[in-house]
Structure formats: structure tokens, C-alpha cells
Amino acid sequence: MNLRVEQRALAQSDQENIVVLGPSPADEGFSSVSTEGAYKILGVRPGLTISIFDMVIGADFVGRFSTEPCVAIDFLFEASGQGWLLGTAGEKLSSIPYRPGRIYIMAAPNGAVGFYDVPIGTRFKGLDIRVDITLWQKLGAGDILSSLDENHSLHMACGNGTWVGILPVPPQLLAVARALFDSAMVESDDLAFEARALDIINASIAAMRKAQPAVSIPSRDRRPLQRARDLMIAELARPWTLGELAREVGLTEKRLKSGFKGMYGFAVYTFLQEQRLLEARRLIEAGTVTVTQAALAVGYGNPSHFSQLFLRRFGIQPSKARQPVESKI
Known part of the structure; x- marks a missing residue:
């Protein structure tokens, strides 16, 4: 495997061991793939990890994934393929196409299991921010979780207790995400990295709270x-x-x-x-x-x-x- 993997805590994070809330290159699905590129998992603070990735997918990038209870915010700069939420019996529920230029947000207060299928040769580039439920509540956003259903105007898919939506992509937020990605790749100031991450989380919370349920649609x-x-x-x-x-x-x-x-x-x-x-x-x-x-x-x-x-x-x-x-x- 030619995928360069790094995992570290930010200098100011007070973490000895990073708890990875979502998929990791250490998972079996990654290790058997001839994938090239870079994948970094950064521990920002307890309950907050960020994965930065720029990969060219090798063969057979198909399989299951699971995540701990968390809220995930994903920017995809380059992507193709799709994923599915899985039900309790492993059946495919809602389909989630992977497309560049989107911000996906997944709320999985009880954890989630899914399935992915990414074509060979796809460049998969982006970042994945994972906030555990305890920290999400401390940030004052716990009430949002109860309003996330298929009537929410940002809704894209849901099933088995997990909700997925697509957030608006204002240019200023995209600029912050690109700066976050670039700073992680060149190992710049950890404090600036954390500040950008918190800006993205705050903007995502505001977008979710601002969006009104579309209750009048049959x-x-x-x-x-x-x-x-x-x-x-x-x-x-x-x-x-x-x-x-x-x-x-x-x-x-x-x-x-x-x-x-x-x-x-x-x-x-x-x-x-x-x-x-x-x-x-x-x-x-x-x-x-x-x-x-x-x-x-x-x-x-x-x-x-x-x-x-x-x-x-x-x-x-x-x-x-x-x-x-x-x-x-």
C-alpha cells in the first residue's frame, strides 16, 4: 500500500491517545487496497478529530464502515462513487452519492454503519470533521439533533437512527475548508488549524439551525x-x-x-x-x-x-x- 498515513495530536490538545470516531486507514478495508496518497488523522481536542485525505483509490474499494456516536462534517473537493446507510440486518437503506463541491453532515447519535463503493482510479480528496455527542452538546447544539428528520430542508438521507444532509457552500466557508486542508498538509500552526476547525463547526451549526423544516411538502x-x-x-x-x-x-x-x-x-x-x-x-x-x-x-x-x-x-x-x-x- 502506498498510502502515507499519519496520526498525531495537536500540540495544545492534551491527548495522549487519539480516539478515532470514524473510518481509519488502519481498518481492514483500507489495508488491502493499493491506494496512493496521504491520509492524516489529527486529534484537535478530546471528542474532536479531523481526517485530511488526498488519495487515488486502488482496486476493490468496496466495503462496510462504522462510526462511533458523533456528528460528522465532510467537505469533498474531489470524489466519485456512493455510500449507503445500513439497517439493523445489514440491508442498504438510503443512498448517498459522493460528489465534489458538497458539504455533507451526518448526525449519528447512536453510531452508524454503512457501505461504500468508490470506483478504481477515483481521486478522493477532502476533510472529515468528527465531533462526539458530548462535545456537540457542550457546544450548545444538542437541541438540533431532535429536529433532524426527512422534513428538514437540508435532508438527503436517513435510516436506522442516522441522518445525512447537504449544507449550503458559501465561498467564505469553502475558503476556510481549503485553508484547513492546506495547513494540515504543510504542517503549519496548530492553533490556526484548531481555530479554522471551530469556525467550520460553528458555521455548520448555524446553517442547520437556520434551515426550516419543509413541513408543507407532501x-x-x-x-x-x-x-x-x-x-x-x-x-x-x-x-x-x-x-x-x-x-x-x-x-x-x-x-x-x-x-x-x-x-x-x-x-x-x-x-x-x-x-x-x-x-x-x-x-x-x-x-x-x-x-x-x-x-x-x-x-x-x-x-x-x-x-x-x-x-x-x-x-x-x-x-x-x-x-x-x-x-x-
């Missing part, structure tokens, strides 16, 4: 609305129309429009534009495509119009968004 419409969201994310360059999307998911245009707004807080086209611009920014910052190529990749055939939308959304021209070459791992 239960029969929830799954089609989730599918509409996932279809748009999966095919950002497709010239979607409301009629076409409604037919794809089996809803009338009226139910799609009203239900989507109520469930996700965005009109359909507003959501699509937001996801397109976020993905375009990710592509440009990665430095692998030109601005025009990024625009075309997410469905904008007019580079000038794309630049105007990008400037209005992020406050900078797309040509200025390209980051310096990333630190090597």
Missing part, C-alpha cells in the same frame, strides 16, 4: 424532489427546462417549482445556477482547465455571460480565481 413528493436536485447536480451542463425535469421525476411543473422552493429554499433555476458556478469555480481553482472550458463544462456557452454571473456571485473575475499551485503531498 411526503410522496420528497423523493422526486431529491431526485430532481441530484439529476441537476449530476448533469450540470445539460440545458434543463422545467418541463423536462418535471417529466424526469414524475411531477407536474407546478409541484416541482413549489416543492423545490419549499424543500431547498431556492427556485429550481437559482439552485442550478448556484451549483454550476460553484463547480466552475472548483474547476478553475484546480488549474486544469481554462475559464472558457470551465464555462462550457457547466453549461454556459457564452463566456462573457458566464464571467458576469461569476463576478456577481463571487466578487472576482473567473480569471482571477485560479489558485497558486497546490502543496504537494
Whole structure:
């Protein structure tokens, strides 16, 4: 295995032994895989660990995972594949597609068991913040756990006592996450690392608390609305129309429009534009495509119009968004 693994406590953390709350490269599923890259598990303080990973997946990256009781916040910068929550008998419940540019949050107050399937050759890059339930409650967020169900507007999947949602990705929060990732890879100031981690946790708590339950949406419409969201994310360059999307998911245009707004807080086209611009920014910052190529990749055939939308959304021209070459791992 060519995966470089490191596990350490931050200098100020007062931990002799790090309790890893989630999956670890020491697990059997990792050790049998010819995976390349780096994986770091950092003990920030008792009840708070952060995993930083940048891996190219080898063969047969398929298997079960388990987690201790915790709340997990995951940023995926590069990803593919999917996971499932598992029931008490090991049956697959809700599917969770792994997609770049998303923030996933998983609340598992009693722990969770799942299953993952990541294609060979996938670059899996991101960070995983795990907060145990005791610390989550000390942070004043214990009440949020009781409001997390399929009616919550951030809901993506749930089952067997575990809830998974997708959080909004404001540029400032993404910038903090990238800075956290970079600082971990180059071993910079541990105090700055902890401060960034707490900023992300605080922003996640605020987003979960701000989101209002979408109580007025009929239960029969929830799954089609989730599918509409996932279809748009999966095919950002497709010239979607409301009629076409409604037919794809089996809803009338009226139910799609009203239900989507109520469930996700965005009109359909507003959501699509937001996801397109976020993905375009990710592509440009990665430095692998030109601005025009990024625009075309997410469905904008007019580079000038794309630049105007990008400037209005992020406050900078797309040509200025390209980051310096990333630190090597």
C-alpha cells in the first residue's frame, strides 16, 4: 500500500491517545487496497478529530464502515462513487452519492454503519470533521439533533437512527475548508488549524439551525424532489427546462417549482445556477482547465455571460480565481 498515513495530536490538545470516531486507514478495508496518497488523522481536542485525505483509490474499494456516536462534517473537493446507510440486518437503506463541491453532515447519535463503493482510479480528496455527542452538546447544539428528520430542508438521507444532509457552500466557508486542508498538509500552526476547525463547526451549526423544516411538502413528493436536485447536480451542463425535469421525476411543473422552493429554499433555476458556478469555480481553482472550458463544462456557452454571473456571485473575475499551485503531498 502506498498510502502515507499519519496520526498525531495537536500540540495544545492534551491527548495522549487519539480516539478515532470514524473510518481509519488502519481498518481492514483500507489495508488491502493499493491506494496512493496521504491520509492524516489529527486529534484537535478530546471528542474532536479531523481526517485530511488526498488519495487515488486502488482496486476493490468496496466495503462496510462504522462510526462511533458523533456528528460528522465532510467537505469533498474531489470524489466519485456512493455510500449507503445500513439497517439493523445489514440491508442498504438510503443512498448517498459522493460528489465534489458538497458539504455533507451526518448526525449519528447512536453510531452508524454503512457501505461504500468508490470506483478504481477515483481521486478522493477532502476533510472529515468528527465531533462526539458530548462535545456537540457542550457546544450548545444538542437541541438540533431532535429536529433532524426527512422534513428538514437540508435532508438527503436517513435510516436506522442516522441522518445525512447537504449544507449550503458559501465561498467564505469553502475558503476556510481549503485553508484547513492546506495547513494540515504543510504542517503549519496548530492553533490556526484548531481555530479554522471551530469556525467550520460553528458555521455548520448555524446553517442547520437556520434551515426550516419543509413541513408543507407532501411526503410522496420528497423523493422526486431529491431526485430532481441530484439529476441537476449530476448533469450540470445539460440545458434543463422545467418541463423536462418535471417529466424526469414524475411531477407536474407546478409541484416541482413549489416543492423545490419549499424543500431547498431556492427556485429550481437559482439552485442550478448556484451549483454550476460553484463547480466552475472548483474547476478553475484546480488549474486544469481554462475559464472558457470551465464555462462550457457547466453549461454556459457564452463566456462573457458566464464571467458576469461569476463576478456577481463571487466578487472576482473567473480569471482571477485560479489558485497558486497546490502543496504537494
